[in-house]
Amino acid sequence: MTQRPIDAALARDFGLSEEEYARALAIMGRPLTLAELGVFSVMWSEHCSYKSSRTWLSQLPTKAPWVIHGPGENAGVVEIGHGLACVFKMESHNHPSFIEPYQGAATGVGGILRDVFTMGARPIANLNALRFGDPRHPVTRRIVDGVVRGIGGYGNCVGVPTVGGEINFHPAYNGNPLVNAMTVGVAPVDRIFLSAAAGVGNPVVYVGSKTGRDGIHGATMASAEFGKDAEEKRPTVQVGDPFTEKLLIEACLELMQTDAIVAIQDMGAAGLTSSSVEMAGKGGVGIDLDLDAVPQRETGISAYEMLLSESQERMLMVLRPEKAEAARMIFEKWQLDFAVIGRITDTGRFVARHQGRVEADIPLAPLADQAPVYQRPIAEPAKPAELPPARAENRWGLAEALERLLGTPDLASRAWVWEQYDSTIGGQTVKRPGAADAAVVRIEGQTMALALTTDCTPRYCAADPEAGGRQAVAEAWRNLTATGARPLAVTDNLNFGNPEKPEVMGAFAAAIRGMAAACEALNFPVVSGNVSLYNETEGRPILPTPAIGAVGVIDDAAAAVGIALGPWLDLVLIGQTRGWLGQSLWLREIAGREEGAPPPVDLAAERAAGDFVRGLILNGTVRACHDVSDGGLLVAVAEMAMAGNVGVRLSAGPREIPGHAYWFGEDQGRYVLAVPDGPAVVRAAEAAGLAAVRIGHSGGADLTVPDGGTISIAKLRAAHEAFFPAFMGS
Amino acid sequence: MKPGIVLFPGINRERDMAIALERAFGHAPRIVWHTETDLGELDLLVLPGGFSYGDYLRCGAMAAQTPVMGAVRAHAERGGYVLGVCNGFQILTEAGLLPGALLRNAGLRFISADCHLRVERTDTAFTAQWQQGAVFRAPMAHGDGNYFADTATLDRLEGENLVAFRYVTARGEVTPEANRNGSARSIAGIFSPNLRVLGLMPHPEDLVDKLLGGEDGAPLFASLAAA
Numbered sequence: 042m043t044q045r046p047i048d049a050a051l052a053r054d055f056g057l058s059e060e061e062y063a064r065a066l067a068i069m070g071r072p073l074t075l076a077e078l079g080v081f082s083v084m085w086s087e088h089c090s091y092k093s094s095r096t097w098l099s100q101l102p103t104k105a106p107w108v109i110h111g112p113g114e115n116a117g118v119v120e121i122g123h124g125l126a127c128v129f130k131m132e133s134h135n136h137p138s139f140i141e142p143y144q145g146a147a148t149g150v151g152g153i154l155r156d157v158f159t160m161g162a163r164p165i166a167n168l169n170a171l172r173f174g175d176p177r178h179p180v181t182r183r184i185v186d187g188v189v190r191g192i193g194g195y196g197n198c199v200g201v202p203t204v205g206g207e208i209n210f211h212p213a214y215n216g217n218p219l220v221n222a223m224t225v226g227v228a229p230v231d232r233i234f235l236s237a238a239a240g241v242g243n244p245v246v247y248v249g250s251k252t253g254r255d256g257i258h259g260a261t262m263a264s265a266e267f268g269k270d271a272e273e274k275r276p277t278v279q280v281g282d283p284f285t286e287k288l289l290i291e292a293c294l295e296l297m298q299t300d301a302i303v304a305i306q307d308m309g310a311a312g313l314t315s316s317s318v319e320m321a322g323k324g325g326v327g328i329d330l331d332l333d334a335v336p337q338r339e340t341g342i343s344a345y346e347m348l349l350s351e352s353q354e355r356m357l358m359v360l361r362p363e364k365a366e367a368a369r370m371i372f373e374k375w376q377l378d379f380a381v382i383g384r385i386t387d388t389g390r391f392v393a394r395h396q397g398r399v400e401a402d403i404p405l406a407p408l409a410d411q412a413p414v415y416q417r418p419i420a421e422p423a424k425p426a427e428l429p430p431a432r433a434e435n436r437w438g439l440a441e442a443l444e445r446l447l448g449t450p451d452l453a454s455r456a457w458v459w460e461q462y463d464s465t466i467g468g469q470t471v472k473r474p475g476a477a478d479a480a481v482v483r484i485e486g487q488t489m490a491l492a493l494t495t496d497c498t499p500r501y502c503a504a505d506p507e508a509g510g511r512q513a514v515a516e517a518w519r520n521l522t523a524t525g526a527r528p529l530a531v532t533d534n535l536n537f538g539n540p541e542k543p544e545v546m547g548a549f550a551a552a553i554r555g556m557a558a559a560c561e562a563l564n565f566p567v568v569s570g571n572v573s574l575y576n577e578t579e580g581r582p583i584l585p586t587p588a589i590g591a592v593g594v595i596d597d598a599a600a601a602v603g604i605a606l607g608p609w610l611d612l613v614l615i616g617q618t619r620g621w622l623g624q625s626l627w628l629r630e631i632a633g634r635e636e637g638a639p640p641p642v643d644l645a646a647e648r649a650a651g652d653f654v655r656g657l658i659l660n661g662t663v664r665a666c667h668d669v670s671d672g673g674l675l676v677a678v679a680e681m682a683m684a685g686n687v688g689v690r691l692s693a694g695p696r697e698i699p700g701h702a703y704w705f706g707e708d709q710g711r712y713v714l715a716v717p718d719g720p721a722v723v724r725a726a727e728a729a730g731l732a733a734v735r736i737g738h739s740g741g742a743d744l745t746v747p748d749g750g751t752i753s754i755a756k757l758r759a760a761h762e763a764f765f766p767a768f769m770g771s
Numbered sequence: 772m773k774p775g776i777v778l779f780p781g782i783n784r785e786r787d788m789a790i791a792l793e794r795a796f797g798h799a800p801r802i803v804w805h806t807e808t809d810l811g812e813l814d815l816l817v818l819p820g821g822f823s824y825g826d827y828l829r830c831g832a833m834a835a836q837t838p839v840m841g842a843v844r845a846h847a848e849r850g851g852y853v854l855g856v857c858n859g860f861q862i863l864t865e866a867g868l869l870p871g872a873l874l875r876n877a878g879l880r881f882i883s884a885d886c887h888l889r890v891e892r893t894d895t896a897f898t899a900q901w902q903q904g905a906v907f908r909a910p911m912a913h914g915d916g917n918y919f920a921d922t923a924t925l926d927r928l929e930g931e932n933l934v935a936f937r938y939v940t941a942r943g944e945v946t947p948e949a950n951r952n953g954s955a956r957s958i959a960g961i962f963s964p965n966l967r968v969l970g971l972m973p974h975p976e977d978l979v980d981k982l983l984g985g986e987d988g989a990p991l992f993a994s995l996a997a998a
Binding site: 190193194197198199200282283284285288289375376459460461462463464465466467468469470471473483487598599 | 778780781783784786787790820821822825826827880881882883885886910912914974976977980982983984
């Protein structure tokens with residue numbers, strides 16, 4: 042281990058500023074040990090302390106009658122009926138996934154799974170939100186390959202279906218891909234397990250994998266930008282073991298059938314340190330750890346290493362002492378380590394002993410209360426000017442442009458990716474990836490199902506973070522609605538650059554403002570989340586990416602609809618179309634321009650349209666439904682046609698909007714419904730005060746567009762499916 | 772017939788299998804832990820899919836050495852019914868209850884997609900409720916489903932009519948495209964010589980409910996329930 046003196050210079054290398062180090066010294070009133078410096082540095086890292094973001098996060102609405110636990114627990118918990126709760130959260134594993142894509146992504150999945158089953162919920166679905174660099178950039182292919190393999194490798198083995206997600210490509214992610222993983226679980230409302238430790242003298246029990254030297258200072262790495270030395274940081278990436286995770290899920294859920302557990306938390310970022318400090322801190326008690334009792338993978342691991350190791354698949358529990366032996370038998374049955382490594386005390390201190398020495402002895406209250414909180418300077422982002430449709434000249438026929446758009450990386454079929462994820466395991470997947478706007482997973486033994494989605498449009502957020510934040514929430518709400526589900530709540534994963542830059546922090550604040558407005562208007566609270574800052578490489582930040590994960594419920598799974606169009610149906614467009622081309626994919630991919638303001642979201646109209654559409658789905662009127670998002674109306678129609686393998690004949694749009702703007706504009710708050718009787722639906726919508734128009738009819742094998750063009754569905758599909766296999770070489 | 776599900780650490784499709792069995796048999800299967808050696812009254816032992824012992828050595832290799840496998844082997848030798856699906860099929864080949872081996876998929880990637888299977892014979896307890904040559908859909912979800920055996924073994928399997936299912940197109944044709952994992956002679960499943968042991972890679976148990984996309988897999992379980 043290091044021979045260096047424990048001083049401000051070492052503290053700086055551990056990620057603590059001079060001021061933060063001075064504050065730690067003041068709390069301790071004496072010099073710090075190496076282990077104590079380690080504890081302060083990880084607990085006060087951006088990753089664990091949210092020191093730059095905390096003041097803004099409080100703006101997000103977090104309450105609704107169905108919210109059982111909002112932010113602050115391991116995951117959010119909402120009531121879904123029949124005595125059940127949905128437990129869910131999304132979390133980033135961006136930095137590790139750039140350094141070592143397979144393990145970075147795999148352990149991201151493993152970590153978020155633990156956040157959910159630690160609360161007593163059986164995980165029933167995984168989703169993800171992925172952003173990669175330019176496909177032409179030399180490392181992108183390797184990162185895509187590793188991340189997809191890693192997500193599949195972990196999720197498939199642990200036996201939780203991966204049912205949905207989204208992928209974008211943009212050069213801003215060349216040196217900093219985003220891997221945001223979401224897990225959704227279900228638990229009885231009266232069997233939710235929390236992390237606040239209690240009961241002086243109660244045993245602190247370690248279960249799961251043994252502790253090794255992997256991932257030391259992972260949380261600190263996730264709190265700094267990458268320089269050219271990123272490769273050298275590989276040893277800070279953890280290695281996943283999904284087999285052990287599977288055993289851990291089963292053992293923990295089995296133990297949770299008993300009343301043995303007082304408190305439980307997974308050992309995630311900053312491992313044993315953060316789990317024990319947080320559990321004791323939340324419970325207002327002290328904790329005394331005997332590190333000699335920690336199951337170890339090798340000999341000679343120091344106290345400092347043990348406290349900071351991020352070895353995976355480990356949990357910390359406080360048990361009722363009389364139940365500890367019964368608990369041990371459950372873990373032995375599952376062939377997992379089980380060790381009593383400490384006791385709850387009344388000292389209010391975190392004490393770690395190793396080989397007869399006290400290696401750390403820190404008062405918990407000041408460690409939490411005096412954690413740094415920064416009101417970082419912000420630069421308010423400039424609002425871009427609107428781009429009038431007339432200023433976007435068009436040289437392309439609709440069919441030609443559509444064929445090209447469907448083949449671009451952001452719109453191309455994701456089947457190549459989905460086919461590497463087991464989406465059917467569990468035997469409850471009603472709508473598989475791509476079958477509907479949101480995945481639909483039935484709850485075992487029930488007729489009800491959850492609808493699940495992840496959404497964000499980073500190009501909108503880059504142009505106008507506030508509008509982008511609103512849009513991300515609204516689109517998630519819309520995607521749930523489009524299956525017939527009632528949207529319940531949100532988990533967010535806020536990926537931004539270096540918060541010490543005012544323009545980055547300004548974008549962060551604006552995005553939160555937009556999200557908060559949308560959550561408020563749609564009664565769609567944020568119940569859990571994660572902030573990932575310092576997503577920069579060599580000074581270049583990513584696009585602001587506030588990824589939204591969302592959950593809705595549908596009481597009868599059989600009522601859920603997908604996007605696949607059947608023959609001989611009318612297509613009805615619900616919602617207002619102005620022909621908004623600013624920041625559209627048509628503008629970027631066909632016209633070669635990235636400019637203008639993103640499409641605004643009228644939240645009142647959003648809600649009215651969504652509530653109307655949901656009602657029609659639930660009363661059985663709608664055969665298929667798709668929201669209009671990336672690529673606009675014509676892309677939405679084409680996706681429905683490809684999914685159902687049926688043609689469509691479209692009618693002309695209104696005269697006052699240029700054709701390309703009408704068909705490719707990305708105006709928000711719109712749905713395409715496939716119904717037997719279009720005029721009746723139009724009348725009903727108009728009676729409800731909504732814009733509605735019958736735009737065409739399904740049948741045949743071709744898509745016929747109003748400018749005279751025709752293209753076969755087979756040809757569209759070929760264009761749509763070509764990108765990924767060609768890019769990845771298989 | 773009394774069904775039981777043999778559970779090894781790392782198996783993860785036991786819930787799907789239990790649902791399919793319960794639908795067909797009208798009662799829940801018994802769960803047999805990998806350390807058990809007394810199988811009691813069970814008539815049908817099902818080894819479901821998953822990643823037994825993480826498949827860190829070779830798919831199914833560790834599970835094949837567990838105590839319960841001695842009992843499974845004795846059960847098979849007595850003429851009892853055994854069904855191995857996915858990892859279960861891999862375990863049966865590793866245990867020597869079925870010939871051949873499952874190699875990495877030809878494309879070296881995990882494949883989770885629906886495939887079409889052709890029923891090669893219907894005079895068995897597993898397939899009686901299908902028509903000869905029937906084609907049905909089933910999800911596949913595996914990284915190591917590429918069936919391999921030496922030429923003599925393949926010739927024997929075909930000669931003795933022990934191929935249970937082949938990967939085919941929706942119309943029932945054997946083509947290289949329909950055989951996505953690269954299995955020898957498009958073999959998706961095989962019988963033991965006494966037709967009491969069946970191993971297959973795809974998952975009929977995940978397609979037994981109209982709401983989840985169809986009931987294509989249901990005849991397998993209905994056949995067993997009626998046998």
